[in-house]
Amino acid sequence: MNGTSTPESVSSPARVGGLSIGALGVLALALGSLQSVVEPSLPLLQRELDVSPAEGALIGNTLLITGAVVTPVAGKLGDRYGGKRVLVWLMAVVSAGGLLAGLAPSLPVLLLGQVLQGVMVGVLPLSFILVRKHLPAGRSQVAIGLVAALFTAGGMVGTLFAGPLAEGLSWHWMFALPTIAVIASTLAVIRLMPHDPPVRSGDRLDWPGVVLLSGTLLVFMLGLVTMTDADASRSAVGLVVVAVVAFGTGWVVVERRASSPMVDLRMLAKPAIWTSCLFTFIMTTGFGMVLILLPQLFAVSGDGYGFGADTTAIGLLLLPGAIAGAVSDSVGGIAARRFGPRPVVIAGAVVTTATMVALVSLHDAEWQPVLAKVLVALATGAGTTALLAGTATAVEPKDTGIATSLLVVTRVIGVALGAQIGGAILAADDDPMTGRPTESAFVTGFAVAGLVAALPLVVVLITKKGARS
Template sequence: MTMTPALPARIGKAAVGALGLLAVSCGALESVVQPTIPLLQRELGMGPTGGALLGILLPIAGTLATPLAGRLGDRYGGKRVLVPMMIVVCVGGLMSALAPGLPVLLIGQLLQGAMVGALPLSFVIVRKYLSAGESKVAIGVVSGFFVGGGMAGTLLAGPVAEQLSRHWMFALPTFAVIAATLLVLRLVPKDPADRPDDAGFDWPGLALLSGALITFMLGLNLAPDLGPLALLGLVLLLAAFVAGWIAVERRAASPMIDLRLLARPMMWKSSVLTFLICVGTAMSIFLVTQLWSASGDGYGFAASPTEIGLFLVPGTVAATLAGPLGGGWERRSGSRAVATIGVVVMAVALIGMAAVHSAAWHLVVGKALVALANGLIVTAMTTSVATSVASTETGVATSLVLVTRVLGMATGGMLGGVLLDAGNSSESSYATGFLLAGVVTSLALLITRTMHKGAKA
């Protein structure tokens, strides 16, 4: 009789809750800069270049830290890597809170970027100690809390900075990260290492992947201001990094990312799907907030930052609930069903906002539906990937989905800005942007229709 191998241990709701609190705290700390860049520019005397650099430094650091954290977590154990990484994040948060000027703030943001790696490491832990079905729900909870924390940080950063100071908008979420890390240290058991310490590390692969990600992110942010030759140079540099990375990974004894993992249908389909819906989501976020604050001829609502924060509350609630709902739904019905319905809901909401945006509540409802659909889809893809690979691949596999999420959000935000600039922020440019976001989102149906129907896609 074949015996099913027993799990090494079990973790209870308190441990999963500690990981969820850490995700909330990290999400809040990650999101406080973007809505307050104009305020930081005024207080620190930054020009447009400094503001742009401040806005992209943390996402760049996050895209680099995420696959590194996933790889190390798979090899040495999730908790063993998570706690030191959170110490780095806390140091970065305190530096940002106490920063007297831009240079120290930039260093703090660079260190804070490690927080994105908390997600794949949390997934490594729950995947190792819970069954596949229970892991889906736990991953959904952690993912939803991270998104909810990000929304909360976006809402509260401006009021905290204005009523208290810019220092407190970094300090408060940093204190929360410290408290949550202590809870994780106490409640989460140490997961054993899966691979020997002398397995070697693919430093050339990490360097080339870093170069590719940095070039891509810089290209997105600088593209509108670059001439054709400079833009072509960036594209060629990106192609060279990618080609070099592929060549190195194919020959490495212990590659940073096994290309055979990327070639698996579940892996590349999840990544492409995540990228497309995050492009649509980021475009809608940018356009909605701009339209609320606009005061044009017959359009816009001239809303204050506080009013915009209130308008975003339903979307924050929807995004927070979407994680647990998506994890449980994916467990019962499979990733194809969740992703297909999520894509349809998001596309309909975006196209609806393109057609009808004459009242603020139209955008409130549309934004909430987009947030709900995004949370459902990203959670479904993450849980499917996490539970369809070996436990020793959980970290690196989920980190790939999370990196495509960051890249998709960055791409969508850039496209939204380009559209408004090209259309001089006219009403038609907003409608065109929503429509284009809906079309991009609808393309994801080409991926969902090829996915397996079963729960294990």
């Protein structure tokens, strides 16, 4: 790949119809299924692999770590060389990872498969590049919401079928079957979606910026595991902090001097961008805590708390929340077009905070955490998708991939941080006789999630006061 452009590469992109967008949506559905199978089967995997809840959170977070590192690079490459071309290459890596996880004989091999699968997170900004280039602005916001909704709907499918596959066949099949669907839908995208023209540029790709940003994200994500481990030493935590600061500072210095930076820091400094990243991070951190706490509560069987559910039952209990998440993503794109992102974020923060506060004392009947998952999924999905759709159409078309990838990465980091915090809270307060988390651990987790969920309201209040002054 070089910086020159052929006449074909700078021609106007072809307008696409429903079949092309549908192919992208089906691919998002398959990827969502592959990503979500770990959540309901986490207690089963912990038993099969003999790991703690905190270590179990790492199984899902391994995928998120790769996603955080790869996504901004994928978005930038998609902006520069064309979204479809980069998307197809990523799908080859995801397919290899899914097949490897499906054949994994041990935990290290499973984690390697999750590492390769993690590049799927980069597919969302690439899909948004294609949507933005091939559709007018109004329709592209709705299409972005649709693709995000189908990715979440895939989570519903994976949540529903992970248990029956793991218990009826083996846990290997819950990775293998969605991977086959990913391969088939990728072939459909290759056939139906036209190539999008790359951006004309005579500048070299900012590889030092790519390496430094990737290093910053990698160290940060791995540091989450260290900092949320109850046995972590102060020196290890301090080393992680120093490494993140060093990589991050180096990246900022390089980007400020680069003639064609990976991320234009002036774009990142715009209030619409940095506030969207901040709101997304806060909302997904609280949601990540819910994702780890509820399956553990359904699975545990304690004295007066928990429900002793197996993997299939956990999937069914989480299914309404997955449906709500899919609906909320599609609503988020429409709401962003009609009301703007901020009112949707405020409403989501109020709903999530109230839900977590209620769950602190009301978690002794199955319908209560099920309803809580529905409400939190609706609030978080609508808010984060509204922010994503608003950002995608607020920047220049040439920056769509990198701008949306920053939000997707922020989303990933928030979920990973929330999951690790939730796992650490459960691990720090377990019953020494049974090794199971105590009821007070769940209460603490719900209370902390509620406090986090309320933070967007504080940010809105502060920014309003700042704007008035």
